[in-house]
Amino acid sequence: MHRVVIQATRNNPQFQSNGNGAVASLAFGLGIAGGLGLGLALLSNSLYDLGYYLFFLGLFHFTEFMSVALFNPTTCTTDSYLLNHSDEYSIAVAASFVEFFIELWLFPSLKQNNIIVYIGLIGAAIGFAIRIVAFIHARQNFTHEVQDTRRKEHVLVTGGIYKFIRHPGYM
Numbered sequence: 001m002h003r004v005v006i007q008a009t010r011n012n013p014q015f016q017s018n019g020n021g022a023v024a025s026l027a028f029g030l031g032i033a034g035g036l037g038l039g040l041a042l043l044s045n046s047l048y049d050l051g052y053y054l055f056f057l058g059l060f061h062f063t064e065f066m067s068v069a070l071f072n073p074t075t076c077t078t079d080s081y082l083l084n085h086s087d088e089y090s091i092a093v094a095a096s097f098v099e100f101f102i103e104l105w106l107f108p109s110l111k112q113n114n115i116i117v118y119i120g121l122i123g124a125a126i127g128f129a130i131r132i133v134a135f136i137h138a139r140q141n142f143t144h145e146v147q148d149t150r151r152k153e154h155v156l157v158t159g160g161i162y163k164f165i166r167h168p169g170y171m
Contacts, residue, residue: 018077026081034058049117050100056124057093063128064111064144067135071142082144133161 014021033054040051061081068080084090103110110116133144137160140153 022078023065026083028063028080030058030062030081034062046104046111049111049120051099052117052121052124053096056128059128063132063135067142068144071135071139075143080144130161130165137161 005117012021013019015025016022037051037054037056037058040047041055042048042051061083063077065081068076082089140156141155141157
């Protein structure tokens, strides 16, 4: 059965990089990850910090896609989720999970320090809020692609949050 599904999706244009099927499949996966994360954060005594991480990771990728879909719909594809950002990013995410479980195994007391977890949670929430505000202020001037030449329709955004910082994505 799974071979039939794989073959059907492989040749179906809806499951290519800008098809609705591919977008929906990735959104579903991110929803599962975010929901699992939220469940762990709220219901687990030992993995709640991993839950917060999964929740914010899923939310980050979802909002990356949504920012492009809202403000630059003509460039919106499944790449807008930034799941395949770079090999380095994939390695960093994998390493973060390995680090978590090694610490849990070798130094479980580190995972019981609620102050560190909540400081990290507050920092993540503040950073996330700054990024969302930046998307809203930049609107169609926001792009995931680093531009080496100025697009005709591009305007340098100097108001709002950009009055204080240049590009919140690189903070």
